Amino acid sequence: MTQTPRPLDTHLLAHDRVYRHLRSRIMYGDLAPGQSLTLRGIGKEFGVSMTPAREAVRRLAAEGALTMSASGRVSTPALSNERIEELAALRALIEVELASRAMPRAHYALIDRLQTINNAVSEAVAHRDAVSYIRSNLEFHRTLYLRAQAPAMLAMAETVWLQLGPTMRALYGRLRRTEPPHFHKLIIAALRAGDEPGLRLAVRTDVTQGLRMLAT
Amino acid sequence: MTQTPRPLDTHLLAHDRVYRHLRSRIMYGDLAPGQSLTLRGIGKEFGVSMTPAREAVRRLAAEGALTMSASGRVSTPALSNERIEELAALRALIEVELASRAMPRAHYALIDRLQTINNAVSEAVAHRDAVSYIRSNLEFHRTLYLRAQAPAMLAMAETVWLQLGPTMRALYGRLRRTEPPHFHKLIIAALRAGDEPGLRLAVRTDVTQGLRMLAT
DNA sequence: CAGGCTGGCATGTGATCACAAAGACTGTAT
DNA sequence: ATACAGTCTTTGTGATCACATGCCAGCCTG
Incomplete structure (x- = not known):
């Protein structure tokens, strides 16, 4: 070099x-x-x-x-509903584990950063900017999971995000929501409280909820 | 050409x-x-x-x-112990889910086929044939998971197997075992009994146990 | 007007080539 | 004997080309 x-x-x-x-x-x-x-x-x-x-x-x-x-x-792939459900389940499995592993190492500085990123998420939602929303939403998750020190798992999670990318775009593009992300607040709260079961539930719900409304 | x-x-x-x-x-x-x-x-x-x-x-x-x-x-990669642990955890996560999803669809014919494959596993162990052992072992798992009708999950599991391939070879190559695979029998038994928690435990143990003895 | 066919264009595939950089090897000097 | 330097070979990278295939439009026919 x-x-x-x-x-x-x-x-x-x-x-x-x-x-x-x-x-x-x-x-x-x-x-x-x-x-x-x-x-x-x-x-x-x-x-x-x-x-x-x-x-x-x-x-x-x-x-x-x-x-x-x-x-x-x-x-770019057009996913079937079964595929979407499967990928959502995969997200739930892997990301719950990542969050759980990240929790013991989550200091205040990290939680503050998550807070900041989450503000960006809210702003993107308010502006109905689908691309910004997806980007900041994934950054929120990635920032947390990075603390898990589990690169192989994180890579798998990102692969799933990648597969869902175009679909998420299509989904959020036709979404009329303007409320800020509720489950992210639950994640942050559980992190603060050191509530591991609560964290697992919050992550699973956050990850699953968005894709549920795909069921045509 | x-x-x-x-x-x-x-x-x-x-x-x-x-x-x-x-x-x-x-x-x-x-x-x-x-x-x-x-x-x-x-x-x-x-x-x-x-x-x-x-x-x-x-x-x-x-x-x-x-x-x-x-x-x-x-x-071909030489994996660190942390990496191996991580991949084993990934196997446990994904394969337990796959087994669980496969269970309701596991008919007698499938269980018989698993039995047959498991005999090949035993034979490979008896002959100390590492490659045959790995191949038939993975075929055992794949045959079961195929019934889960979850192609994305199965693909992820196979990716993990792929990453562990050379390491498993090195591991089983220096292994002196000759006893047939115990946990596979537990898996088959749980399948027969319709015991879902037992199946989850058996799969997790089978998947984890082999890699545990890597911890140098 | 509808349906099938044909010709041309667009597109992926794989071979080959020139080039740069990394490694190996050898000879020499200390 | 060892360390270093210079070269020579090996190796990956990316561009270009020839070719086969698939797609599509336009035309012809019924």
């Missing part, structure tokens, strides 16, 4: 840059479900050839963030 | 063929932890160019089945 000539963009490898950008877009709901992408289009957009575009796309597809038709056409 | 000379192999796409073969090798412990691979070597072995080899490798790396150094060198 001589010296990276680029202070921004930690990894300067083309395929990684493309991967990260696309991943963000998908996870935070910039792309609607069913939207299709082309390798040449991605390449042109990022100023690279098809090769790194293909690697990024295949990686995303492997993580379930994109689906590939038999002919190799890629598009 | 205009026409693939191979009528078998359901998917005739080069990168997919390479991916599947490598994945099997890793998951079933054909490769020791820390073993390094080269793209040109893989390409030569499968008779393809570097391009599909790279895609297969990157996909495996994305799934945690291979690690890539900063310079892009790939090798």
Whole structure:
């Protein structure tokens, strides 16, 4: 490692840059479900050839963030209700465990940061900004789970978020809510009180509730 | 190479063929932890160019089945004890849920098949064949979980198996056990009795026990 | 006007190449 | 004998190209 000539963009490898950008877009709901992408289009957009575009796309597809038709056409996935329920259950399982592991290490500074992030969530809800809402909501969860010191579990949770990204966008886009996130307050309260069963319940409910209203 | 000379192999796409073969090798412990691979070597072995080899490798790396150094060198991962503990916890979480969901649909035919597979497990243990042991052991679990009708969860479980593959190989390779798998019998018994809490406990124990003896 | 067919365009796949960087190896000096 | 330096080989990366395939529009026919 001589010296990276680029202070921004930690990894300067083309395929990684493309991967990260696309991943963000998908996870935070910039792309609607069913939207299709082309390798040449991605390449042109990022100023690279098809090769790194293909690697990024295949990686995303492997993580379930994109689906590939038999002919190799890629598009953002349109999830069935069963799939959504399953992914919600997975979120509940993993994230409850992460929260539980994070709790003993959650100091006041962390809780304050969660509070701050949660204000951003409320603001996004008030402005009906779906992308900001998803982004700050996930940041709230990630900030808490980071304290669990369980990178493999966190990676799994993020993979699930990734798969739900376009769907969440579609969901919150047609949502008329303006009330701030109630269950986040419960999470913070349980954290403050050191109430582990309460924390588990609050996380499970928060994670499950949003997806429940998908049942058509 | 205009026409693939191979009528078998359901998917005739080069990168997919390479991916599947490598994945099997890793998951079933054909490769020791820390073993390094080269793209040109893989390409030569499968008779393809570097391009599909790279895609297969990157996909495996994305799934945690291979690690890539900063310079892009790939090798099978040597897991830390914390990582192993974490992955074991993940297995417990997900597989207990899968077993629980599979139980209501577990008919006699399924239990018989589990019994048969378990005999293969016993035989592999008796012959001290680590690869056969891992393969039939995972087949036992997969057969049960398939009944849960939860493809996303099963995929996650398999990803964890994949990450643990080389480590399990190293573990069972230096194991001197010859007794047949006790906890599998408990699982089958709980299934027969319709004892859901017992099933959860049996699965959790079976999944956890093997990795416990890793704590150096 | 409807339905099927054909031709052309768009798109993914895999091979090959040039290049850069990382590692290994060898020879030398201390 | 060991440490260092220079080179030579190995290896990953990304661009480009040829090719096969799938999709779609427009046309023709009934």
